[in-house]
Amino acid sequence: MAVYLIIVPLIGALAAFLLPSDRPRPWIVAIVAMLHLALAAVVIANGEVGLASEWLRFDALGRLVLLVVSTLFCICALYCIGYLRLRAERPNRIFCTALLFFLAMTSLVALAQHLTILWVAMEATTLATAVLLYFNQNQRSLEATWKYLMIGSVGIALALLGTLFLAYGARLGIGEPTLLFRDLVKGAAHLPAPWVRTAFVFLLVGYGTKMGLAPLHTWKPDAYGEAPGVVGALLAGGMTTCAFLALLRVYRIADAAGQGVFARQLLVVFGLLSMATAAAFMVGQRDFKRLLAYSSVEHMGILVLGIGIGGAGIFAALLHTVNNALTKGVLFLAAGNIHRAFKSKRLEDVTGALRRLPISAGLFLAGFFAITGSPPFGPFVSELSVLTAAMDAHRYVVGALYLILLAVIFIGMGSTVLAVVQGEPPEDAEGRSFRESAFKTVPIIVSLALVVMMGVWIPGWILTLLHAAARLLGGS
Amino acid sequence: MPPIADSILILLLLTNFFxxxxxxxxxxxxxVALQGLLLGVLPFFVESQATVRLVLLVIATAAIKGAVIPxxxxxxxxxxxxRHEVEPYLGFVPTLFLCAAGTALALLFxxxxxxxxxxxxxxxxxxxxATLFSGFLGLTTRRxxxxxxxxxxxxxxxxxxxxxxxxxxxIVEVGVLLDLLVGIFVMGIVLNHIQREFSSLDTERLSRLRE
Structure with missing residues (x-):
């Protein structure tokens, strides 16, 4: 059953590639996305499923990430029907193929129980997203793609070296260079500490680059700024979630090997640094898509900070993974609509979005309140949980810094978002043709509804899944 | 470990400086081509048993790293x-000094x-x-x-x-074949596009996106 989660999108990708006409292709993406979500629901309901090989298995962490990615992808795929109709002047063969290939590879990341497979799948998602980034094929998107590929390739090379270090440590400590998580965690006590530490640093930098943790985030504003909104949503909610999963897998090994304190210290530093960098660049930001990119840097920081705090912070970070992905879906897709309608993403040209696009701008505003941790949205719960976890662990300085940075970001992000939605729209006729059709708004509304649901009532089975995943990481 | 392997590695370090x-x-x-050839023959001096896999690895590495990509x-x-000038951001002397310092630190670490x-x-x-660090230097200090x-x-x-x-x-094969081939392949395409768009390969022109 589980293997169809990879095969179905791959077949869909092939079909999209072979189909001669542009028009029906977005529908293939949407149908495959819905099938994938249905399959994911069955797999998650069935609990832990192994395949014939020990190398692929859905543990609680994998199922959680699968749930997040599959839901977000489904929302984005439905949105894509409207978006690609709007961009009918562009051929979409490569774009749709890359979308489905991306879905297959993210499922593989969630399934992988072997560091090499995990690494190969992460590399494949990098390539797929590079193609997606280049959709507009102009000078600016080319620049963004080049930076993304160059920085991403260095990250992925460092992650490979970290993987090799772990394998060497396993050869010394366990007797064979295994890279199966199960064997590494079981034999962790025998792994030599210097190799585990060095490997963790390299893997943190490598996968941290893919997550976009400061100071390894430099590709992010350009990539998110130039990519279509839907690609931004998939990067900020999907690919970064996969990279976070890779980091969590490695953290689990380091923790089991007795290097938990060392690893958590590093994570706290990276987390706070990412939040501070995001805050510095969000205040006075004149480009609302780059603003969202820095918001993504911030929330990646919150995720690793939660893990770094440990204990209840681990549960909070996992909950925030779900909330962040769904909220990023709302923000990027709504921002994409605003960008399309105004043909600009700079504050000089974009004002009065609420009048011009009442639904999209309303969703954008709601998304802003959600992501900055206002009730009744999901991120309020998870961001508060990170704070209480810090206080419970007597990390008062960390908690205070976290609160201050959240406040600065709220003000900085708020001034830009309010400038976009308030006021009078400019008078020029350009972009008047944009209409808020159902496909361009309903998926965002669904995404926002899920964010609200996560804030007021988390379904029992998601809670169970979250707790099981947190237990795997030594949390509660 | 036979001393020949060590000699090859020392040659590798020297090519970094070159x-x-x-x-x-x-x-x-x-x-870079010379490095590829050095790495290509290296497995011969690491593994004593000449298996089919070893021969294939040697041929593939030498061909890809030593010939195809260069x-x-x-x-x-x-x-x-x-134009054939390197045009670094950082002068050659400081770069070489950093490379030497990096090599020394690598030995200590x-x-x-x-x-x-x-x-x-x-x-x-x-x-x-040390080679990793030299590569990183080359990557970050060049225009x-x-x-x-x-x-x-x-x-x-x-x-x-x-x-x-x-x-x-x-795991060696994963590193060579996938990362290298695919990574460079895609980069080659992008390079190609940069050429078409800018008729130059100067990433300095890729500087519109900034704060």
Whole structure:
């Protein structure tokens, strides 16, 4: 059953590639996305499923990430029907193929129980997203793609070296260079500490680059700024979630090997640094898509900070993974609509979005309140949980810094978002043709509804899944 | 570990300096090709048993790292009429100094990492880290896209050297074939596009997106 989660999108990708006409292709993406979500629901309901090989298995962490990615992808795929109709002047063969290939590879990341497979799948998602980034094929998107590929390739090379270090440590400590998580965690006590530490640093930098943790985030504003909104949503909610999963897998090994304190210290530093960098660049930001990119840097920081705090912070970070992905879906897709309608993403040209696009701008505003941790949205719960976890662990300085940075970001992000939605729209006729059709708004509304649901009532089975995943990481 | 392997690794470290020190892109590509050939023959001196896998690995590595990719880069250099000067952000002397410092630090750091009895005399770990660092230097201090790619290749060579310590598990192949082929393949395409869009390979022009 589980293997169809990879095969179905791959077949869909092939079909999209072979189909001669542009028009029906977005529908293939949407149908495959819905099938994938249905399959994911069955797999998650069935609990832990192994395949014939020990190398692929859905543990609680994998199922959680699968749930997040599959839901977000489904929302984005439905949105894509409207978006690609709007961009009918562009051929979409490569774009749709890359979308489905991306879905297959993210499922593989969630399934992988072997560091090499995990690494190969992460590399494949990098390539797929590079193609997606280049959709507009102009000078600016080319620049963004080049930076993304160059920085991403260095990250992925460092992650490979970290993987090799772990394998060497396993050869010394366990007797064979295994890279199966199960064997590494079981034999962790025998792994030599210097190799585990060095490997963790390299893997943190490598996968941290893919997550976009400061100071390894430099590709992010350009990539998110130039990519279509839907690609931004998939990067900020999907690919970064996969990279976070890779980091969590490695953290689990380091923790089991007795290097938990060392690893958590590093994570706290990276987390706070990412939040501070995001805050510095969000205040006075004149480009609302780059603003969202820095918001993504911030929330990646919150995720690793939660893990770094440990204990209840681990549960909070996992909950925030779900909330962040769904909220990023709302923000990027709504921002994409605003960008399309105004043909600009700079504050000089974009004002009065609420009048011009009442639904999209309303969703954008709601998304802003959600992501900055206002009730009744999901991120309020998870961001508060990170704070209480810090206080419970007597990390008062960390908690205070976290609160201050959240406040600065709220003000900085708020001034830009309010400038976009308030006021009078400019008078020029350009972009008047944009209409808020159902496909361009309903998926965002669904995404926002899920964010609200996560804030007021988390379904029992998601809670169970979250707790099981947190237990795997030594949390509660 | 036979002394020949150590000699090859020392040659590898010297090519790092050559690649960073040369002012001509064509020579830098030749340096990368030489590194590829050195890495290609290295497995022969690590593994005593000549299996089919070993021979294939040697041929594939030498062909890809030593011939195909340098060939592609040289072709790009010729077709696009890039000027042959390296044009670094950071001068050659400071770069070489940093490279030397990095190599020394790699030697010191590698001392702290415990090694298996069979690898005790090998220079593998410090050579790997030093090459990785040299590649990173080349990547960050160079202006042109093509020089950045040579830097990335050196960085990857550093990863490959360490991979040879794990020859028994099939992970070496992952490093060579997938990362290298695919990474460079895609980069080649992008390079191609940069050429078409800007008729130059100067990433300096890729500077519209900034704060």
């Amino acid at each position: 690649i960073l020190g040369t002012a001509n892109i064509r020579s830098a590509i030749r340096g 060939g592609l880069l040289t072709k790009a250099l010729r077709d696009v009429h890039i 590698a001392d702290h990492l415990p090694l298996a009895a069979a690898d005790r005399t090998g220079l593998f770990v410090p050579a790997s880290l 042109k896209a093509i020089s950045q790619v040579t830097g990335y290749l050196v960085l990857e060579n550093g990863v490959y050297v360490f991979g040879l310590l794990l020859y028994q598990s099939m």
